[in-house]
Amino acid sequence: KRLVECGHDVVILLDSITRLARAYNTVSPPSGKILSGGVDANALHKPKRFFGAARNVENGGSLTILATALIETGSKMDEVIFEEFKGTGNMELQLDRKLSNKRVYPSIDVPASGTRMEELLMTKEELQRVWILRKYMNDMNSIEAMEFLLDRMKGTRNNEEFLVSMNG
Template identity: 65%
Template sequence: ARAYNTVTPSSGKVLSGGVDANALHKPKRFFGAARNIENGGSLTIIATALVDTGSRMDEVIFEEFKGTGNSEIVLSRKISDRRIFPAIDILKSGTRKEELLLGPDVLQKVFVLRSMLHKQEDEVEALRFLYSTMLKSKSNIEFLDSMNESTK
């Protein structure tokens, strides 16, 4: 969207942050392609967004596209600084409408897992807890079952 904002002829409608309204049209169409496949099939589009840069333009672009994704993965500088990779903040990351992807029994186990992760001191400890527990499990179901066992 930043690149389109640079090269798109001015429409006269400028959003806050200096983003031209027309600059967002093509990127939005591109992201819409993930849901607009003829004859079925699936297309996954992965995008990144700059946040906490101090730029109003970055904030406007992020807010415009935030609701278009099905999943949000938040990277953590704190985790990265500790040389733990991938540096994903699992407390802030997630999938929208996961109730449509998971059965009720698995969904309940995922809720228990999230509850246990949020009890950790911070995102680093949550990731360490998740990783160490996953190493002890042979499958996703065994892993989720172990979360439920530890709450009893």
């Protein structure tokens, strides 16, 4: 926090927010209110506060927190923790084990990934092309979508050129 206040840009890599929340669930005094999956209601307060500390300070620096979350583990607790944090981030990048098993990298589930308020990050024309691209890939599974993107990106030098190459 102090570095950010002094004008520095700080990045925290957290692996994983799920494990942090589990640890707090183990050591927090019981509140008497248990959420589904055995998560104590108070156990998520500090991890949420930590994750919510990310910000851009006017006349200062910025604090960016990149955190992983465990999903599809078979644990109800992990599902509850993921759902609690899902809406708090600015973007979600889902990895796909099927892509990784096929040695397709990056193993990103493109249809399930995205950025909130992406309209602030690009021009209207770029945004329109991204929407067309997403609509086109909507009917593809994650393997087809990633292979399509990789194939199309190989022929371009940058994002602008890539988006211009999209028909629409």
